[in-house]
Amino acid sequence: MIAFFFIIIYLGPMVLMIIVMCVQIKCFHEIITIGYNVYHSYDLPWFRTLSWYFLLCVNYFFYGETVTDYFFTLVQREEPLRILSKYHRFISFTLYLIGFCMFVLSLVKKHYRLQFYMFGWTHVTLLIVVTQSHLVIHNLFEGMIWFIVPISCVICNDIMAYMFGFFFGRTPLIKLSPKKTWEGFIGGFFATVVFGLLLSYVMSGYRCFVCPVEYNNDTNSFTVDCEPSDLFRLQEYNIPGVIQSVIGWKTVRMYPFQIHSIALSTFASLIGPFGGFFASGFKRAFKIKDFANTIPGHGGIMDRFDCQYLMATFVNVYIASFIRGPNPSKLIQQFLTLRPDQQLHIFNTLRSHLIDKGMLTSTTEDK
Amino acid sequence: MLELRHRGSCPGPREAVSLPHREGEAAGGDHETESTSDKETDIDDRYGDLDSRTDSDIPEIPPSSDRTPEILKKALSGLSSRWKNWWIRGILTLTMISLFFLIIYMGSFMLMLLVLGIQVKCFHEIITIGYRVYHSYDLPWFRTLSWYFLLCVNYFFYGETVADYFATFVQREEQLQFLIRYHRFISFALYLAGFCMFVLSLVKKHYRLQFYMFAWTHVTLLITVTQSHLVIQNLFEGMIWFLVPISSVICNDITAYLFGFFFGRTPLIKAAYVLSKYQYFVCPVEYRSDVNSFVTECEPSELFQLQTYSLPPFLKAVLRQERVSLYPFQIHSIALSTFASLIGPFGGFFASGFKRAFKIKDFANTIPGHGGIMDRFDCQYLMATFVHVYITSFIRGPNPSKVLQQLLVLQPEQQLNIYKTLKTHLIEKGILQPALKV
Numbered sequence: 050m051i052a053f054f055f056i057i058i059y060l061g062p063m064v065l066m067i068i069v070m071c072v073q074i075k076c077f078h079e080i081i082t083i084g085y086n087v088y089h090s091y092d093l094p095w096f097r098t099l100s101w102y103f104l105l106c107v108n109y110f111f112y113g114e115t116v117t118d119y120f121f122t123l124v125q126r127e128e129p130l131r132i133l134s135k136y137h138r139f140i141s142f143t144l145y146l147i148g149f150c151m152f153v154l155s156l157v158k159k160h161y162r163l164q165f166y167m168f169g170w171t172h173v174t175l176l177i178v179v180t181q182s183h184l185v186i187h188n189l190f191e192g193m194i195w196f197i198v199p200i201s202c203v204i205c206n207d208i209m210a211y212m213f214g215f216f217f218g219r220t221p222l223i224k225l226s227p228k229k230t231w232e233g234f235i236g237g238f239f240a241t242v243v244f245g246l247l248l249s250y251v252m253s254g255y256r257c258f259v260c261p262v263e264y265n266n267d268t269n270s271f272t273v274d275c276e277p278s279d280l281f282r283l284q285e286y287n288i289p290g291v292i293q294s295v296i297g298w299k300t301v302r303m304y305p306f307q308i309h310s311i312a313l314s315t316f317a318s319l320i321g322p323f324g325g326f327f328a329s330g331f332k333r334a335f336k337i338k339d340f341a342n343t344i345p346g347h348g349g350i351m352d353r354f355d356c357q358y359l360m361a362t363f364v365n366v367y368i369a370s371f372i373r374g375p376n377p378s379k380l381i382q383q384f385l386t387l388r389p390d391q392q393l394h395i396f397n398t399l400r401s402h403l404i405d406k407g408m409l410t411s412t413t414e415d416k
Numbered sequence: 417m418l419e420l421r422h423r424g425s426c427p428g429p430r431e432a433v434s435l436p437h438r439e440g441e442a443a444g445g446d447h448e449t450e451s452t453s454d455k456e457t458d459i460d461d462r463y464g465d466l467d468s469r470t471d472s473d474i475p476e477i478p479p480s481s482d483r484t485p486e487i488l489k490k491a492l493s494g495l496s497s498r499w500k501n502w503w504i505r506g507i508l509t510l511t512m513i514s515l516f517f518l519i520i521y522m523g524s525f526m527l528m529l530l531v532l533g534i535q536v537k538c539f540h541e542i543i544t545i546g547y548r549v550y551h552s553y554d555l556p557w558f559r560t561l562s563w564y565f566l567l568c569v570n571y572f573f574y575g576e577t578v579a580d581y582f583a584t585f586v587q588r589e590e591q592l593q594f595l596i597r598y599h600r601f602i603s604f605a606l607y608l609a610g611f612c613m614f615v616l617s618l619v620k621k622h623y624r625l626q627f628y629m630f631a632w633t634h635v636t637l638l639i640t641v642t643q644s645h646l647v648i649q650n651l652f653e654g655m656i657w658f659l660v661p662i663s664s665v666i667c668n669d670i671t672a673y674l675f676g677f678f679f680g681r682t683p684l685i686k687a688a689y690v691l692s693k694y695q696y697f698v699c700p701v702e703y704r705s706d707v708n709s710f711v712t713e714c715e716p717s718e719l720f721q722l723q724t725y726s727l728p729p730f731l732k733a734v735l736r737q738e739r740v741s742l743y744p745f746q747i748h749s750i751a752l753s754t755f756a757s758l759i760g761p762f763g764g765f766f767a768s769g770f771k772r773a774f775k776i777k778d779f780a781n782t783i784p785g786h787g788g789i790m791d792r793f794d795c796q797y798l799m800a801t802f803v804h805v806y807i808t809s810f811i812r813g814p815n816p817s818k819v820l821q822q823l824l825v826l827q828p829e830q831q832l833n834i835y836k837t838l839k840t841h842l843i844e845k846g847i848l849q850p851a852l853k854v
Contacts, residue, residue: 135809136809138805138808138809139805139806139809139810142801142802142805146759146798146802149762149766149798150759150762152766153762153765153766153769156765156769161769161770161772161773162773162774164769164773165769165770165773165774169631169632169635170631172635172638173631173634173635176634176638223616224620225615225618320608320612323611323612323615326615326618327611327614327615330615330618330623330626330627331623331627333623334623334624334626334627335624335627359608359611362604363604366600366601366604367601369600370597370598370600370601371601380819380822380823380826380834381834381837381838383819384819384838385841387819389845389847392838392842392847393842393847393848395819395820395823395838396835396838396839396842396848398820399820399823399824399831399834399835399838400835402824402831403828403831403832403835406828408828408831408832409832409835
């Protein structure tokens with residue numbers, strides 16, 4: 050599996066996107082199948098069709114939003130795509146509504162409760178699986194490093210916690226998972242932070258990992274070529290006195306990204322396991338040993354991805370809050386759809402703001 | 417074996433009804449258990465009735481006590497029970513409608529508070545049903561967690577909405593600035609805290625129940641909180657976008673019962689005509705920092721200015737008029753009414769199916785004679801989303817103050833680049849004269 054992972058990284062962002070989508074569909078399938086087994090509802094009229102239909106709708110909605118943002122120029126060129134993207138929300142809502150009406154029409158007298166349970170089950174599964182996978186893809190488009198480092202940190206934490214627990218483990222961590230120990234938890238935390246630092250150091254050097262994925266109009270393909278931002282340029286940091294005496298260095302050259310990677314690794318070690326406990330609790334609640342039997346010896350796809358559950362959301366929120374501001378080209382697009390008087394108002398406000406900041410010098414009369 | 421199972425189940429006379437079936441179910445029905453050596457098998461079997469295939473063996477949940485006020489009871493003591501019911505319903509309907517008008521008069525802020533109050537009550541009703549279905553009222557932590565999640569999600573949504581609309585108010589206060597800038601992160605951290613509390617609160621004997629309640633809470637949040645926030649966004653677009661859809665649904669409810677499809681729509685077109693004349697209803701709600709309150713004053717957009725339309729020939733013959741002056745909004749109101757008539761009822765069927773599935777007569781007994789708040793609002797369920805999607809797709813472009821806000825957050829070099837692009841664009845379009853030397 051690890052070898053597979055490396056091959057896929059080599060193939061590029063488009064393939065990664067497709068892989069994420071397949072993983073998402075398989076996870077959805079596994080959880081829904083568990084629902085069928087729990088409720089013995091495999092023969093329920095229409096329900097299998099409806100679940101897949103809702104999956105399709107929600108995916109269509111999310112992919113449409115992503116595609117519109119990132120492939121703006123491509124979309125504007127093709128007439129049918131332009132119309133689809135302009136009325137995207139309306140079309141998605143209509144599709145969802147059709148599914149909803151089908152559900153209501155399919156309610157059968159003796160099976161109301163069961164059908165409502167499955168409806169609720171499908172929606173919660175969609176909420177978990179599909180939103181996470183789309184946040185993963187957003188992170189991917191921000192730069193492959195934002196996709197690879199978090200996932201690797203979670204995997205590393207899994208493995209390191211197991212190793213530390215194996216060699217040193219004595220105090221159990223939580224009743225839900227009797228095999229996890231405090232020693233494993235803390236050891237895993239430190240090991241993951243170190244691993245994160247090393248991995249980010251290695252990856253920040255390469256443009257193909259660090260640049261946002263863009264669609265190039267001329268070559269009609271994805272390019273990952275850019276001038277690396279400040280985050281990925283080596284900088285000198287002064288080591289605080291305490292550590293200076295230990296290591297004997299005055300300054301260290303690091304990428305600023307490595308500092309962010311400490312935050313990511315910390316989250317992966319501390320909160321990631323809660324995703325694992327959630328999945329363990331779920332398996333115990335529904336009395337299943339593994340989510341499915343897809344991977345021999347490892348269980349289903351969900352078993353591999355349960356800790357990643359919260360990581361993707363965290364990375365996305367982290368990027369949106371601390372790293373990236375709003376997308377300038379998207380803002381220009383929005384600006385161009387406003388009314389002329391609104392455009393003028395914004396333009397003037399921006400102008401006075403820039404003048405205040407000293408970026409512009411004004412010696413003119415106002416229009 | 418029987419005693420063990422019986423001891424494990426919750427007390428209550430209604431359990432006696434389902435006991436014989438449970439025995440049969442447990443004997444034959446452990447096929448979902450796969451391998452884990454779980455000592456919970458016996459105790460979890462009481463969930464057999466929760467997961468049963470058919471509804472027939474599910475005990476009926478008795479409704480809570482009658483809450484008709486004493487005054488009404490005394491005044492109507494002379495009438496027979498059938499008419500009493502009608503009178504109670506009628507009086508409460510009139511009370512609700514007049515309250516509604518009073519609140520409209522008081523303005524958009526009160527309406528927003530009203531929507532919030534309704535949302536909290538709906539959430540409470542649905543969660544209470546969940547507790548009764550699963551007998552989980554005593555589950556550790558769970559009531560706290562449900563309310564906590566409600567608070568988190570509301571905080572997230574209100575933060576997003578409020579920040580947009582009260583940009584000037586927010587700019588002034590330093591602490592609010594910090595909260596706005598890291599809003600998503602703070603909301604996520606709050607949600608995470610709730611999630612971790614849930615995981616830590618998992619108790620050995622009650623895993624399945626806790627997961628059910630967790631899912632029930634989330635689906636309820638998805639339904640009630642998102643809808644209510646879309647309603648508030650519609651409200652801020654202009655009170656008419658709030659009043660006309662809600663009235664459509666209510667009107668459709670009443671008149672579909674009496675007259676059928678066609679008459680459900682005509683009064684709405686007239687209502688749209690009347691409301692479109694007043695700025696109070698038509699203008700987007702804005703917060704003015706000088707006055708420190710909400711104002712609805714503006715130049716009405718083209719949607720709310722009378723235009724003359726030439727009628728197509730067959731209508732000309734019927735109405736014997738060449739032209740008609742309409743507000744363009746009235747044409748949109750036809751779309752809104754059509755949705756309310758055709759799809760709105762599906763929300764009602766969904767709620768009826770839900771009530772039949774869980775064998776309850778009404779969601780709650782909050783309003784005497786009418787049932788709970790959810791009973792009144794079940795048809796509105798999809799309407800709010802539709803109106804919001806309709807507005808964003810067909811009416812309004814992006815919100816200018818939001819665009820401005822985002823512009824001001826960018827790096828100075830990016831701002832300069834954008835400024836230059838905008839300048840060339842505006843000059844091309846002739847909106848800006850090239851006299852500016854900057």
